[in-house]
Amino acid sequence: MTKLSQAPELIVESWLNTDADLSLEKLRGKVVAVYAFQMLCRGCVEQSIPQARRLHELLAGQQLAVVGLHTVFEHHTAMGRASLAAFVHEYGIGFPVGIDQPAAQGSVPQTMQRYQMQGTPTLLLIDQHGRLRRKSFGHLDDIQLGAEVMSLLRESDAEHSPMESKDSSGTGCRAD
Amino acid sequence: MTKLSQAPELIVESWLNTDADLSLEKLRGKVVAVYAFQMLCRGCVEQSIPQARRLHELLAGQQLAVVGLHTVFEHHTAMGRASLAAFVHEYGIGFPVGIDQPAAQGSVPQTMQRYQMQGTPTLLLIDQHGRLRRKSFGHLDDIQLGAEVMSLLRESDAEHSPMESKDSSGTGCRAD
Amino acid sequence: MTKLSQAPELIVESWLNTDADLSLEKLRGKVVAVYAFQMLCRGCVEQSIPQARRLHELLAGQQLAVVGLHTVFEHHTAMGRASLAAFVHEYGIGFPVGIDQPAAQGSVPQTMQRYQMQGTPTLLLIDQHGRLRRKSFGHLDDIQLGAEVMSLLRESDAEHSPMESKDSSGTGCRAD
Amino acid sequence: MTKLSQAPELIVESWLNTDADLSLEKLRGKVVAVYAFQMLCRGCVEQSIPQARRLHELLAGQQLAVVGLHTVFEHHTAMGRASLAAFVHEYGIGFPVGIDQPAAQGSVPQTMQRYQMQGTPTLLLIDQHGRLRRKSFGHLDDIQLGAEVMSLLRESDAEHSPMESKDSSGTGCRAD
Numbered sequence: 001m002t003k004l005s006q007a008p009e010l011i012v013e014s015w016l017n018t019d020a021d022l023s024l025e026k027l028r029g030k031v032v033a034v035y036a037f038q039m040l041c042r043g044c045v046e047q048s049i050p051q052a053r054r055l056h057e058l059l060a061g062q063q064l065a066v067v068g069l070h071t072v073f074e075h076h077t078a079m080g081r082a083s084l085a086a087f088v089h090e091y092g093i094g095f096p097v098g099i100d101q102p103a104a105q106g107s108v109p110q111t112m113q114r115y116q117m118q119g120t121p122t123l124l125l126i127d128q129h130g131r132l133r134r135k136s137f138g139h140l141d142d143i144q145l146g147a148e149v150m151s152l153l154r155e156s157d158a159e160h161s162p163m164e165s166k167d168s169s170g171t172g173c174r175a176d
Numbered sequence: 177m178t179k180l181s182q183a184p185e186l187i188v189e190s191w192l193n194t195d196a197d198l199s200l201e202k203l204r205g206k207v208v209a210v211y212a213f214q215m216l217c218r219g220c221v222e223q224s225i226p227q228a229r230r231l232h233e234l235l236a237g238q239q240l241a242v243v244g245l246h247t248v249f250e251h252h253t254a255m256g257r258a259s260l261a262a263f264v265h266e267y268g269i270g271f272p273v274g275i276d277q278p279a280a281q282g283s284v285p286q287t288m289q290r291y292q293m294q295g296t297p298t299l300l301l302i303d304q305h306g307r308l309r310r311k312s313f314g315h316l317d318d319i320q321l322g323a324e325v326m327s328l329l330r331e332s333d334a335e336h337s338p339m340e341s342k343d344s345s346g347t348g349c350r351a352d
Numbered sequence: 353m354t355k356l357s358q359a360p361e362l363i364v365e366s367w368l369n370t371d372a373d374l375s376l377e378k379l380r381g382k383v384v385a386v387y388a389f390q391m392l393c394r395g396c397v398e399q400s401i402p403q404a405r406r407l408h409e410l411l412a413g414q415q416l417a418v419v420g421l422h423t424v425f426e427h428h429t430a431m432g433r434a435s436l437a438a439f440v441h442e443y444g445i446g447f448p449v450g451i452d453q454p455a456a457q458g459s460v461p462q463t464m465q466r467y468q469m470q471g472t473p474t475l476l477l478i479d480q481h482g483r484l485r486r487k488s489f490g491h492l493d494d495i496q497l498g499a500e501v502m503s504l505l506r507e508s509d510a511e512h513s514p515m516e517s518k519d520s521s522g523t524g525c526r527a528d
Numbered sequence: 529m530t531k532l533s534q535a536p537e538l539i540v541e542s543w544l545n546t547d548a549d550l551s552l553e554k555l556r557g558k559v560v561a562v563y564a565f566q567m568l569c570r571g572c573v574e575q576s577i578p579q580a581r582r583l584h585e586l587l588a589g590q591q592l593a594v595v596g597l598h599t600v601f602e603h604h605t606a607m608g609r610a611s612l613a614a615f616v617h618e619y620g621i622g623f624p625v626g627i628d629q630p631a632a633q634g635s636v637p638q639t640m641q642r643y644q645m646q647g648t649p650t651l652l653l654i655d656q657h658g659r660l661r662r663k664s665f666g667h668l669d670d671i672q673l674g675a676e677v678m679s680l681l682r683e684s685d686a687e688h689s690p691m692e693s694k695d696s697s698g699t700g701c702r703a704d
Contacts, residue, residue, distance in 0.1 A: 040611075040618045045573065051319070058320050078614030083568075086606030090568045090701075143227075144234050146322025154330040173618075216435075216442045221397065254438030259392075262430030266392045266525075349442075403671075410672050495579075496586050498674025506682040 007124065007132040010034070010069060011110040012098035014081070016088055022067065022096055024130055031064045031152040034124040036071045036100075036112065039079050039087040041120045043172040047139045048121035049091060055145065056095045063153050068097035071112040071120060073175045076102075108175055119174035127152050138172045183300065183308040186210070186245065187286040188274035190257070192264055198243065198272055200306055207240045207328045210300040212247045212276075212288065215255050215263040217296045219348040223315045224297035225267060231321065232271045239329050244273035247288040247296060249351045252278075284351055295350035303328050314348045359476065359484040362386070362421065363462040364450035366433070368440055374419065374448055376482055383416045383504045386476040388423045388452075388464065391431050391439040393472045395524040399491045400473035401443060407497065408447045415505050420449035423464040423472060425527045428454075460527055471526035479504050490524045535652065535660040538562070538597065539638040540626035542609070544616055550595065550624055552658055559592045559680040562652040564599045564628075564640065567607050567615040569648045571700040575667045576649035577619060583673065584623045591681050596625035599640040599648060601703045604630075636703055647702035655680050666700045 007024055015021050024032060035052040037044035049068075056066040072079045081099065088097055100109035115124065118137040125134035125148060133152060183200055191197050200208060211228040213220035225244075232242040244264075248255045257275060264273055276285035291300065294313040301310035301324060309328060359376055367373050376384060387404040389396035401420075408418040420440075424431045433451065440449055452461035467476065470489040477486035477500060485504060535552055543549050552560060563580040565572035577596075584594040596616075600607045609627060616625055628637035643652065646665040653662035653676060661680060 040614050042618060054317065054319055058317060059323060075610075075614035075618075078611040082603075083606040083611050086568050086603035090570060090603075141230065141234060142318030143230055143322035143325075146319035146324075147235060147326040148322075149319075150323040150326035151330060154327060216438050218442060251434075251438035251442075254435040258427075259430040259435050262392050262427035266394060266427075406669065406671055410669060411675060493582065493586060494670030495582055495674035495677075498671035498676075499587060499678040500674075501671075502675040502678035503682060506679060 004127075004131040004133070006130055007126045008111075008114045010067075010098060011101040011114065012069070013101045014099055016085055016097045016099075017093065018096035022098065024126060027065050027067075027126075028130050029128055030062075031128055031149060032124075032126040033064065033066045033149065034069050034126065035067070036069045036115075036117060036120055036122040036124070038070065038072055038074075038120045038173060039084055040075060041173040043139065044121045045091075048123070049093065051139075051142060051145065052095065053091075053093060054142075055149070059146075059149060060095065064149060066095040068093065068095060069100055069111060070097060071100040071109055071117065071122075072102075073108045073112060073119075074173070076107065112175070117175070119172050121172055125149065125152060127155065137174075180303075180307040180309070182306055183302045184287075184290045186243075186274060187277040187290065188245070189277045190275055192257075192261055192273045192275075193269065194272035198274065200302060203241050203243075203302075204306050205304055206238075207304055207325060208300075208302040209240065209242045209325065210245055210302065211242070212245045212291075212293055212296055212298040212300070214246065214248055214250075214296045214349060215260055216251060217349040219315065220297045221267075224299070225269065227315075227318060227321065228271065229267075229269065230318075231325070235322075235325060236271065240325060242271040244269065244271060245276055245287060246273060247276040247285055247293065247298075248278075249284045249288060249295075250349070252283065288351070293351065295348050297348055301325065301328060303331065313350075356479075356483040356485070358482055359478045360463075360466045362419075362450060363453040363466065364421075365453045366451055368433075368437055368449045368451075369445065370448035374450065376478060379417050379419075379478075380482050381480055382414075383480055383501060384476075384478040385416065385418045385501065386421055386478065387418070388421045388467075388469060388472055388474040388476070390422065390424055390426070390472045390525060391436055392427060393525040395491065396473045397443075400475070401445065403491075403494060403497065404447065405443075405445060406494075407501070411498075411501060412447070416501060418447045420445065420447060421452055421463060422449060423452040423461055423469065423474075424454075425460045425464060425471075426525070428459065464527070469527070471524050473524055477501065477504060479507065489526075532655075532659040532661070534658055535654045536639075536642045538595075538626060539629040539642065540597070541629045542627055544609075544613055544625045544627075545621065546624035550626065552654060555593050555595075555654075556658050557656055558590075559656055559677060560652075560654040561592065561594045561677065562597050562654065563594070564597045564643075564645055564648055564650040564652070566598065566600055566602070566648045566701060567612055568603060569701040571667065572649045573619075576651070577621065579667075579670060579673065580623065581619075581621060582670075583677070587674075587677060588623065592677060594623040596621065596623060597628055597639060598625060599628040599637055599645065599650075600630075601636045601640060601647075602701070604635065640703070645703070647700050649700055653677065653680060655683065665702075 009024050060066045070084055100111045102109050122137050127133050185200050236242045276287045278285050298313050303309050361376050412418045452463045454461050474489050479485050537552050588594045598612055628639045630637050650665050655661050
């Protein structure tokens, strides 16, 4: 039996769209969908952000939290906090968005490093016990997403094996 | 506590894409998604059929069956069996499709009448116990669909209340 | 200097959406856009028919005629006149549609043979003098189409060379 | 006979994607399509920029110039030159883009004021003689655009009346 690994905590410089700072620890007990994105990444703007918005509108609540994470690994001066705030406003993003903490050295921010993300968009699904159940780069089919989120929401038992994606595709920004 | 109603059996003239005739009774033990459509209904062709195809590819198997039901209530001579067979081929439909039995009188076929469908597309979700859990006219958001199907797949308990749709829209063909 | 060839006359069994039968000869003096399609060809339904409908709404009139041509080369029994009439109604096609005359032998109808079309959708653009100026299989970019049609509408001079397509793509049904 | 008005010169702070600064005067003799946009305006990102890119790829050359104009009237700190440069790179914009000169007072930049634009996206079509032939807010159908551009390219005569738009729609950012 595979032991599921605990999802490392998010390292966030500051938050938008929320009164109180968030953390995975504070969200324990909920299923959490983390959308890592960059505001100038086309795959994020065209597919991932709209999906996150719909997931938030349809299913978020007592049991599910949708969270954005702005993981800037290129064009850093182009995507500062003021630009992100305007983006969040113009694109009608209603869920909290954290800014991934820049690294002391190198262009890849700290949460992105910690999760070894390949680029943006990346989706993380974390279960009620704080365990990482999906990490995928690129677009995930909406039906598959709905099914996986509901599967996590319906869980009450202890150990489960990670889900396999049957469908992950689309254009994204790769961090090499 | 609401008692869930049993889904009435499908009344099918003949089947395409299956060796043996199907019925809800034969499918008992599986969750069943029935897509009622007409091959010349634009909402069906543009939204419902592509969704059914993806649901079938992503999640159908031991526990879920996806079934088409050709419920012709207008242009009857235009949508006969030969036309439907060509449509099924050209649109790459891989799941079984039943032809709803025409009524002795009137234009609305028998299963469509029995379920009091408003038009096409109509989606029926039936649980493992053969109970009708969703009946909706028009397009259902993919995330919502994935979540509802998974919710039914995860059930083992006895009685549940019908799901509420938060999102049902899109153009369809209304039968009045 | 290339001599432009005269567009061969359409050979049409019968017409829909018009009181009087049409012919290229009757349309002489107008630019004519002929959309050859099959009602069960996905590339036609998804791209070509919507384009024809918009071209008709935006630019058709005294100087431009948009004409559909139903060139059935497969699934003949599935796409008879009754089925086509229902399709024309359901898809809101407002321009005249001719049914290409079946051949005495073989599956490819007569106009399709005469023009040596590769499949559907095929677009023919014919100038005010009845000369064939474009014949292309697959989807043509809308901007390119608008530009070519207007270029023909603005012509008053005698001889021109055929236009080159910079952009022709998309899925279609190939007749081999 | 209506006398067509000369298009006022663009007032540009600086240019991207071009070695030499541009001006309508330098472009005289060409038809010029000016796309006024903001990088965080959804209607621009989803419809106007993709259209400009295709117009540039399909028809730009000796006779037609496609030019972007970044007319920022809101979120000024969010859309500075560094952000715009990253946007131009990520969205594969190959045509020159000028930054509309901020006003001494007020949020609306100078070219935008001079042309009395309602918001973004706004399309300007300027003929070979430097006269303004279309100014429209929102999305213009691709077929209509192709036709209008070609109509201007085919002109050689002196005076013409302004074109009427039959189709202008879509979401945009309105400046009030």
